[in-house]
Amino acid sequence: MIQKKVLSNGLTVVYQKQDMKSVTINVSVKAGCLYEPDEIMGVSHFLEHMLFNGTTNRTQLQILSEVENLGGELNAATASDRTYYYVKMVKKHFDIALDVISDMIQNSNFPNELYEREKGIVLDEINMVHDTPRHQQWILFHDALFKDHPASKRVLGTEETITNLTREQLFDYYRKMYVPENMVITIVGNVENVFEKVEEKFVFTGKKPSLSKIPLQENEGSNIIETREIQQSYMILGYSVPKRTHEDSYPLDIIKAVLGRGQSGWIFDEVRNKRGLAYDVGAYLDTSVDYGFFGVYINCHKKNFEKVKKLIFEQFERLQGLTEKELIDAKNYIEGDFILEHEDTEDEAQEISFWELCNEAEDFDKYVKRIKSVKLEEVKEIAKKYFTENYSEAIIQQKN
Numbered sequence: 001m002i003q004k005k006v007l008s009n010g011l012t013v014v015y016q017k018q019d020m021k022s023v024t025i026n027v028s029v030k031a032g033c034l035y036e037p038d039e040i041m042g043v044s045h046f047l048e049h050m051l052f053n054g055t056t057n058r059t060q061l062q063i064l065s066e067v068e069n070l071g072g073e074l075n076a077a078t079a080s081d082r083t084y085y086y087v088k089m090v091k092k093h094f095d096i097a098l099d100v101i102s103d104m105i106q107n108s109n110f111p112n113e114l115y116e117r118e119k120g121i122v123l124d125e126i127n128m129v130h131d132t133p134r135h136q137q138w139i140l141f142h143d144a145l146f147k148d149h150p151a152s153k154r155v156l157g158t159e160e161t162i163t164n165l166t167r168e169q170l171f172d173y174y175r176k177m178y179v180p181e182n183m184v185i186t187i188v189g190n191v192e193n194v195f196e197k198v199e200e201k202f203v204f205t206g207k208k209p210s211l212s213k214i215p216l217q218e219n220e221g222s223n224i225i226e227t228r229e230i231q232q233s234y235m236i237l238g239y240s241v242p243k244r245t246h247e248d249s250y251p252l253d254i255i256k257a258v259l260g261r262g263q264s265g266w267i268f269d270e271v272r273n274k275r276g277l278a279y280d281v282g283a284y285l286d287t288s289v290d291y292g293f294f295g296v297y298i299n300c301h302k303k304n305f306e307k308v309k310k311l312i313f314e315q316f317e318r319l320q321g322l323t324e325k326e327l328i329d330a331k332n333y334i335e336g337d338f339i340l341e342h343e344d345t346e347d348e349a350q351e352i353s354f355w356e357l358c359n360e361a362e363d364f365d366k367y368v369k370r371i372k373s374v375k376l377e378e379v380k381e382i383a384k385k386y387f388t389e390n391y392s393e394a395i396i397q398q399k400n
Helices: 043-050 060-068 092-106 114-130 133-146 159-164 167-177 194-201 248-261 266-271 304-321 324-341 345-358 363-372 376-388
Strands: 002-006 010-016 022-029 073-080 083-090 183-189 222-228 233-241 279-288 292-300 393-398
Touching: 010 022, 010 194, 010 345, 022 092, 043 083, 043 114, 043 183, 043 248, 060 073, 060 092, 060 248, 073 393, 083 092, 083 345, 092 183, 092 194, 092 222, 114 133, 114 159, 114 167, 133 222, 133 233, 133 292, 183 194, 183 345, 194 376, 233 304, 248 266, 248 279, 248 292, 248 304, 248 363, 248 376, 266 393, 304 376, 304 393, 324 363, 324 376, 345 363
Parallel strands: 010 183, 222 393
Antiparallel strands: 002 010, 022 083, 022 183, 073 083, 233 292, 233 393, 279 292
């Protein structure tokens, strides 16, 4: 059962006891490009990189060695609306894990000699994504779908914003966003005195930042087409949908399971299994902390695009004939996938932190029950509500 406590400095700590040999500490911060000023777009991701480069107490190598010398794992990731760090270790090393990650979060000093070097690494990452169509297509899709909406901003930033980002701007953003009331710490494993130990290590203070309210993007329909010297073409089409806490997100989970689960989802089955029109095809749903989108992605020869699009919209229409048996199958898939995905302490800690940022950690334990309560007519109504002719589309196509 999930336990939760808000410490005296305003930091939320969540503990999920699991009888496993490992323990994971996840620190999630409500910081991402969604909330960044345009001129420093990408600062959240760049900051994530810099937190590994040294503190007032440890060098970069010492941070990594203290964890890896004990067989542990230390890593991080940045999304549009959150950044998270985690350390996973054998549970007897919990105190070391907590000491390292608390030092990183509170005492990073962004060494001058590593600052410009890290810029070069991030710029290489930006170029790598641009040169990889299966990654770049999602950036173009966001450009088409969200236009001037905050969700159109790029997690990595741009060459211009990263090049011009100053160390002072980075420090200012760090001090503003990395404060107790803007983050949550989740610990999954079997360790003693969790809340006391976290309170002893996380002693920082700071005022909660005022973040802009993110509106729902209306689906207006837009497309972006880019032509390259490549052998295959890539397409995503889809829609803006509400964030995780919206009641429509649960029927949308059902729809994603029907259309896009594994190799038996309707879209994969019709496009690849039955007709062989594409190698890579599937559906993706992201109902996140402050925004959401649904997209169908295809990798095939561009001559097949219109055939594939016709099949996709036929599957959208087919949802109006969804049966109770198909609904039950989708619910069973979601339940099984949810359980298996969170058998690992790292994955479970990340997911619990996500739910706490959205609303409250306890929603994690209620998720499967909420999915099982979705009615057949709800699914049909939500499909009709969102899957309209006002779709947005991004294409990276071959020349010939």
